[in-house]
Amino acid sequence: MVSETLTFLTQILIFPGFIFIIILSFFSEWYVRKLTGKIQNRIGPSYTGVSGILQPIADFIKLLRKEDIVPSTADKLITTIVPILYFSLPLASFSMVPMTNPQALIYFEGDLIFLIFIFTLITSLIFLGGYFSGSIFSIMGSVRAATQLLGYKIPLVFSLLLPAIPASSFSLTEIVEWQQNNLWMIWLQPIGFAVLFTCMLAELEITPFDIPEAETEIVAGWSTEFSGAKLALIRLGKNIQLLLASSLISTLYLGGPEQVWIIPPILILLLKIFLVISLIVFIKNVIARFRIDQVLSGMWKYLIPATIIQFLLIKIMLGV
Amino acid sequence: MSGTVIRLVIGPQHPALKEPERFILELEGEQVVRAIPRIGYVHRGIEKAMESRTYIQNLYLVERVCGICSHAHSICYTQAIEELLEVEVPPRARYIRTIFAELERINSHLLWLGLIAHEVGFDTFFMYIWRDRELIMDILEELSGNRVHYAVNTIGGVRRDLDHDKASKILKRLEIIEERIKRYIPMLEREQTLLKRTLGIGPLSQIDAIKYGAVGPMARASGVKRDVRKDDPYAAYDELSFNIITLDDGDCFSRIMIRAYEILESIEIIRESLSKLPDGEIRVKVKLAVPPSEALSRVEAPRGELIHYARSNGTDKPERYKIRAPTLANLATFSKILVGAYLADVPVILAGIDPCFSCMDRMQIIDLEKNEKNIWTIEDLRRYAREWYQRR
Numbered sequence: 001m002v003s004e005t006l007t008f009l010t011q012i013l014i015f016p017g018f019i020f021i022i023i024l025s026f027f028s029e030w031y032v033r034k035l036t037g038k039i040q041n042r043i044g045p046s047y048t049g050v051s052g053i054l055q056p057i058a059d060f061i062k063l064l065r066k067e068d069i070v071p072s073t074a075d076k077l078i079t080t081i082v083p084i085l086y087f088s089l090p091l092a093s094f095s096m097v098p099m100t101n102p103q104a105l106i107y108f109e110g111d112l113i114f115l116i117f118i119f120t121l122i123t124s125l126i127f128l129g130g131y132f133s134g135s136i137f138s139i140m141g142s143v144r145a146a147t148q149l150l151g152y153k154i155p156l157v158f159s160l161l162l163p164a165i166p167a168s169s170f171s172l173t174e175i176v177e178w179q180q181n182n183l184w185m186i187w188l189q190p191i192g193f194a195v196l197f198t199c200m201l202a203e204l205e206i207t208p209f210d211i212p213e214a215e216t217e218i219v220a221g222w223s224t225e226f227s228g229a230k231l232a233l234i235r236l237g238k239n240i241q242l243l244l245a246s247s248l249i250s251t252l253y254l255g256g257p258e259q260v261w262i263i264p265p266i267l268i269l270l271l272k273i274f275l276v277i278s279l280i281v282f283i284k285n286v287i288a289r290f291r292i293d294q295v296l297s298g299m300w301k302y303l304i305p306a307t308i309i310q311f312l313l314i315k316i317m318l319g320v
Numbered sequence: 321m322s323g324t325v326i327r328l329v330i331g332p333q334h335p336a337l338k339e340p341e342r343f344i345l346e347l348e349g350e351q352v353v354r355a356i357p358r359i360g361y362v363h364r365g366i367e368k369a370m371e372s373r374t375y376i377q378n379l380y381l382v383e384r385v386c387g388i389c390s391h392a393h394s395i396c397y398t399q400a401i402e403e404l405l406e407v408e409v410p411p412r413a414r415y416i417r418t419i420f421a422e423l424e425r426i427n428s429h430l431l432w433l434g435l436i437a438h439e440v441g442f443d444t445f446f447m448y449i450w451r452d453r454e455l456i457m458d459i460l461e462e463l464s465g466n467r468v469h470y471a472v473n474t475i476g477g478v479r480r481d482l483d484h485d486k487a488s489k490i491l492k493r494l495e496i497i498e499e500r501i502k503r504y505i506p507m508l509e510r511e512q513t514l515l516k517r518t519l520g521i522g523p524l525s526q527i528d529a530i531k532y533g534a535v536g537p538m539a540r541a542s543g544v545k546r547d548v549r550k551d552d553p554y555a556a557y558d559e560l561s562f563n564i565i566t567l568d569d570g571d572c573f574s575r576i577m578i579r580a581y582e583i584l585e586s587i588e589i590i591r592e593s594l595s596k597l598p599d600g601e602i603r604v605k606v607k608l609a610v611p612p613s614e615a616l617s618r619v620e621a622p623r624g625e626l627i628h629y630a631r632s633n634g635t636d637k638p639e640r641y642k643i644r645a646p647t648l649a650n651l652a653t654f655s656k657i658l659v660g661a662y663l664a665d666v667p668v669i670l671a672g673i674d675p676c677f678s679c680m681d682r683m684q685i686i687d688l689e690k691n692e693k694n695i696w697t698i699e700d701l702r703r704y705a706r707e708w709y710q711r712r
Contacts (some may be wrong), residue, residue: 286444
C-alpha cells in the first residue's frame with residue numbers, strides 16, 4: 001500500500017508529473033524561440049548553455065528576482081491569485097493526459113469535459129487578471145480575451161468532443177485506447193482536427209489570434225501590469241498551456257502515446273507534441289494578426305458550420 | 321454602436337510608436353470616435369541652436385534632426401545656403417547627392433515596410449525586410465563611413481567622391497535588393513491576413529489628401545501626383561528620367577505598395593545616375609560669411625516634401641532658420657483617417673504616414689481661436705505650465 005502510494009506520488013510530482021512537465025515546458029519555449037529564429041532568418045537564443053538551451057530557465061530566474069510592482073488601483077488579492085492559478089491549473093490537468101502509457105494517471109468517465117472546464121477557467125482568469133489590474137491596456141486586453149472567447153469556444157468544445165463520438169466515451173484514456181485498436185482520429189475526422197487546431201491557436205493567444213495581447217495596440221494586453229515573480233509564473237503558465245494544448249491535440253487526434261517497435265510510448269508522444277508545436281510556430285510566423293471582428297465573424301461563419309458538417313459526417317459513417 | 325466613451329492614451333511611450341508622441345483616442349467599444357494628437361515631446365530647440373552656430377557647424381547639426389532622413393535634411397540645408405551664397409554646385413557633386421538621396425529613400429522605405437509588418441503582427445516579414453536593409457546600410461557605410469549620418473554634403477558640393485570600384489559594389493547589392501523586392505511584391509499582394517488588415521483601412525480620398533495638404537508617399541498613395549523631384553527639380557533630378565508612381569485607393573495597402581514600387585524606381589534612378597555620372601570637381605570653395613538674404617529650399621525626403629528656410633545677416637551664422645518636416649504636413653490627416661477606425665487599426669494607420677516625430681517637433685503653438693501663430697520661449701512655456709496647473 002505504502003509503495004503504491006509512493007509510486008503514485010512520484011508519478012504525480014516527478015515523472016511524468018510536475019517536475020517533468022515544467023522542464024519540458026522550458027525546453028518547448030527554447031524550441032519555439034529557436035524555430036522562430038530559424039524561420040525569421042535569425043539565430044535565436046545562443047549564449048546560455050548549449051545553443052542557448054538554458055535561456056528560458058535563465059529568463060525565469062531573472063524575472064523571479066525582479067521587483068514586484070502592483071499599481072495602486074489594482075486589486076491585490078486577485079492579481080496575486082491569478083498568476084498562481086494561471087500556471088497551476090494547466091499543470092494539474094496534465095495528470096489527466098495519457099503520457100507514459102495509454103492510461104492517464106487520473107482518469108474517470110468525463111475527464112475530457114473537465115479539461116474543457118479548465119480551459120474556460122483559464123480564459124476567465126485572464127479576464128479577471130486584466131480587469132482588476134487597474135490599467136486601461138489590461139482592461140482592453142481582457143475585454144478582447146472575453147470577446148474572442150465568444151468566437152472560438154463553441155467550435156473548440158465541439159472539436160474536442162468529436163473524438164468522443166466514435167470512442168463512445170468522454171474519457172481521454174478510452175479515446176486513446178480506441179485509436180490504438182482502430183485508427184487515428186485525424187484520418188476519421190480531418191475537419192475536426194483542423195478546427196481544433198485553429199481554435200487552440202485562439203485559446204493560446206497565438207498569431208493570428210494574439211489580439212488580447214497585441215503588442216503594437218495595447219502593449220502586453222491583460223498581462224501589462226504584472227511584473228517580477230508574477231510575470232515569471234504567467235510566462236511559465238503560457239508554456240505549459242502550449243504543451244497541454246499540443247498534447248491534447250496529439251492524444252485526441254494523433255493516436256497519443258503508443259508503443260512503436262521498442263521505442264517507449266512517451267517518446268512517441270513527445271515526437272507528436274513537438275510536431276504539433278512546430279506546426280503552431282510555423283503558422284504563427286507566416287501570417288499577420290486578425291482584427292477582433294474578423295475573428296468573431298470568421299469563427300461563426302466557417303468553423304462552427306465545419307464542426308456541424310463533421311458531426312453529421314461521422315454520424316453517417318458510424319451509422320452505416 | 322453606442323456606449324460609454326473610453327479615453328485611451330497612446331504614447332508618449334507606446335510600442336506602436338517608435339518615438340515619443342501622444343495620441344488621445346476616444347473609443348466607443350473598439351471604434352475610434354475622436355483622435356487628438358499632442359505633439360512636442362522631442363522638441364530639441366534645433367532651430368534656435370542653429371542660430372548660434374556657424375554655417376559649417378550647422379551642417380552636422382542639421383543632419384541630426386532625423387536619424388533616417390539625415391541626408392535629405394543636409395541636402396535641403398546646403399541648397400538653401402548655396403542659394404544665399406549664389407554658388408553653383410559642380411555637376412558631379414549633384415549626381416553624388418542624388419545617389420545618396422535615393423539610397424536613403426530605399427533605406428527609409430525598407431525600414432517602414434518592416435515596421436508596418438510588425439504593426440499588423442507579421443514579425444517574420446519585419447525580420448526579412450530589416451535583413452535586406454542591412455545591404456543598403458553596408459553600401460552607405462562603404463561610401464561615407466557611416467551607417468546613419470553620412471556627413472557627405474558640404475556647402476558647395478560633397479565631401480566624398482565615388483570611384484568605379486564603389487559604383488560596381490553598389491550595383492551588385494542593388495541587384496539583390498531588386499530581386500528581393502520583386503519577390504516580396506506578389507507576396508504582399510497575396511497574403512490574406514495582411515490584406516485583411518490593410519485593404520480599405522484608413523482611407524484618404526484624393527480630395528481630402530489635397531485638402532489636408534498630405535505630402536510624399538501618403539499623397540501619392542491617394543492619387544495626388546506630388547513630388548518635389550519632378551515639380552521643383554533639385555540635385556540632378558532634372559537630368560534623369562523617372563516616373564512618379566501614384567496609386568488610387570489611398571488606404572494602408574496602397575501606402576505599402578507605393579513604397580515597394582518606389583524602392584524599385586529608386587534603384588533605377590541610382591543606376592541611371594551612376595551611368596551618367598559626369599567627371600570633374602566635387603566641390604567649390606565658398607566664403608564663410610553669407611551676405612544678407614533669404615532662401616527657401618525644397619527637397620523630396622523619403623517621407624515627403626521637406627522645406628528649409630534660411631535668413632542670413634552677413635555674418636557666419638544664420639539669423640533665422642526654419643524647418644518644416646513632412647510629418648507635420650501629414651499629421652493633419654490623422655484627424656480624418658483615424659475617426660471610424662478600429663483600435664486594432666490605429667497602429668497601422670499611425671505608422672501608415674511613416675511618422676518621424678523628431679523631425680517634426682519644433683514647438684510652434686497655433687492658437688486656433690485667435691488665429692495667431694507664435695514661437696514660445698522657455699519662459700512662455702513655464703508661465704503657461706504654471707497657469708495650467710493652477711487652473712486644474
